Amino acid sequence: MKAAMAEEMRRLDEQATQDYGIPGIVLMENAGVAVVREIETIMDGVSDKKICIFAGKGKNGGDGFVAARHLSNRGAKIKVFLLAARDAVQGDAAIQLEILIRMGVDVIEVTGIRDWDKVKIGVAFADCLVDALLGTGYGRDITGAMAQAVELINHAGKTVVAVDIPSGVQADTGQIGACAVSADYTVTFGLPKPGLLLYPGAACAGKWTVADIGLPAALLETPALKLAVLTQRDISRRLPERRADAYKGDCGRVWAVAGSTGLTGAAALCTAAALRSGAGLVTLGIAAGLNSIMEVKVTEVMTRPLPEIVDGAIGLAAWGIIEQEAADSQVLAVGPGLGRQAETLALVRQIVEKSQVPLVLDADALYALQDHTGLLGKAKHRPVLTPHAGEMARLTGLTVADINENRLDVARMAANEWQAIVVLKGAPTLIALPGDEIFINTTGNAGMATAGSGDVLTGVIAGLLAQGLSGCDAALCGVYLQGLAGDLAAANGMAGLLAGDLLKTLPAALAQLQTAGSAGRKSDG
Structure with a gap:
């Protein structure tokens, strides 16, 4: 099975849009739904389950917004903690956030000190936490509010599901900086990322699965991808x-x-x-x-x-x-x-x-x-x-x-x-x-x-x-x-x-x- 570095994966997404006409919002929708399927399996169903989704302002957050919508439709009790102001969310992620808000799903902007009380209460009663903060494109140390969220997730004692890659894990090397989410499960998209297999990142990924989000097979099997993961097949x-x-x-x-x-x-x-x-x-x-x-x-x-x-x-x-x-x-x-x-x-x-x-x-x-x-x-x-x-x-x-x-x-x-x-x-x-x-x-x-x-x-x-x-x-x-x-x-x-x-x-x-x-x-x- 091929694997992809962060930049290679970004280019594959672009090719899917430019060469095949697959809109980015469709890929985002498929990614969010894939996360929901995995959570349903992990939690043995989601009806009446309390699930907190930590979302950033980028595409990874957009995947989280999609997951929140579908989980809510399946009967889960959802709280979305947005680590940014709503107007900072752009592009396809902004569309997904707007849909979520119109549905009446509880979206809490975590931008001030008092907002963390709501976060702590939500996490205390949650059955599952979802990390949709940063994704594969983030290459710096996590600081400030993001670091606070990571520490809260890691010390909550709850089942943690990471979207694409645990926040704080470098997708290409598996290295981590000041902190990283320690997930029990990771749902990655299209192809595995090296950071899910290379330590210390591998220790943060938990059990990882690769979700099909509709990228054309020809893209995923291109000889230009020089990295592969060995499988029994x-x-x-x-x-x-x-x-x-x-x-x-x-x-x-x-x-x-x-x-x-x-x-x-x-x-x-x-x-x-x-x-x-x-x-x-x-x-x-x-x-x-x-x-x-x-x-x-x-x-x-x-x-x-x-x-x-x-x-x-x-x-x-x-x-x-x-x-x-x-x-x-x-x-x-x-x-x-x-x-x-x-x-x-x-x-x-x-x-x-x-x-x-x-x-x-x-x-x-x-x-x-x-x-x-x-x-x-x-x-x-x-x-x-x-x-x-x-x-x-x-x-x-x-x-x-x-x-x-x-x-x-x-x-x-x-x-x-x-x-x-x-x-x-x-x-x-x-x-x-x-x-x-x-x-x-x-x-x-x-x-x-x-x-x-x-x-x-x-x-x-x-x-x-x-x-x-x-x-x-x-x-x-x-x-x-x-x-x-x-x-x-x-x-x-x-x-x-x-x-x-x-x-x-x-x-x-x-x-x-x-x-x-x-x-x-x-x-x-």
Whole structure:
């Protein structure tokens, strides 16, 4: 599903009016009605329910006026608190306000100190509060009366429904300033906005839904929109299909170079995940001194001892074997627990330059690329990188704070500069492609913030690449699949969830997606 930045959404609205002749007031009407439908579902009907709508003077307020009218017609007891003078409301919103006033709906201008007494009384007896104050176009800190309204909404202890986006949340980044509405539900229009998924804004959005307000499908699906939100439907249709007569050689071979003294668990998790994601054969290259222990640690994974430079660490002498094994594999995963000996890092850089098969690079492989990201452009195949914010900070020279405040921009910049598929791990994980395309993942949970989760992701992506997916599709499916496995693993709680638990739930997550994909293909046929 496509997503839109605030300015992109504004242009889509303009195109709907200019190119298709859809008046803005029609879109506003549809938006308000969509909010009403959602409130009816949330409140199990609205007859005799007391609902307070906080409205600003702009289009977001206009959506609120429409909602107020239809809720009143459905029997709800409505109070509209207008955070502006009536004559400050312009355009389509002014028309909707005039209709509301002629209907006799209680509209209270909140422009003076005494007006707040009415607001507080209304809120105290309300069943539901609706935030129609600012919408997506507001990009400054909330101050004054608006801030007072936000604080009142947040401390009322009532069900809160936000119109399009919670007031105070930046639509493009998810950042918030001095304050923002903390909604239980958000009804957004046309397409999702990044601020609903990116933290801290995502924490303010509650459960969000996308309402169809009548924008032409061609506008919502235009290739000019480079941002998308991953859905089960998107992923199910990309996953590899397994033939009934398949054997292990058909399902792809993963060659992984990972692990060092004290970090063998990372190698075990990565390689097991590659198998759990459907790869037919997985071989682990490990320092010769660790090979015996790894043969005990892993069962289904084959091992190949590599020459050491010191106990438990490999160097340039391992390249010949790595190249040989890669020739019989579809993908090479490098980095989990590999170690940071100077010669180990030099080996990683040699692999990036010389590998003839697609690469998935994580952890210590990313550490090796600090100050050497220019090598990524020399890779034969577009590599997949899976950094978390700290690793991205080392690679880019930015601070972790800079990255977390501008995750979309940083991921986009890195993918274009490095000509790589960049999986920026976090909440949520982003997948950026050269050419400005970015996908926002929608699976996963806080329980996955545990050691080893990234190693599992590396293995899942490698396993999908081995089965014939492109680097792009393997990254998208891998991120979504690993997150879904995490959601299944967290069914009994997030605290205490282990990376190894993801290995147990990966087959069920994969089956769920493949079943959905099979059903989708049948319906298309």
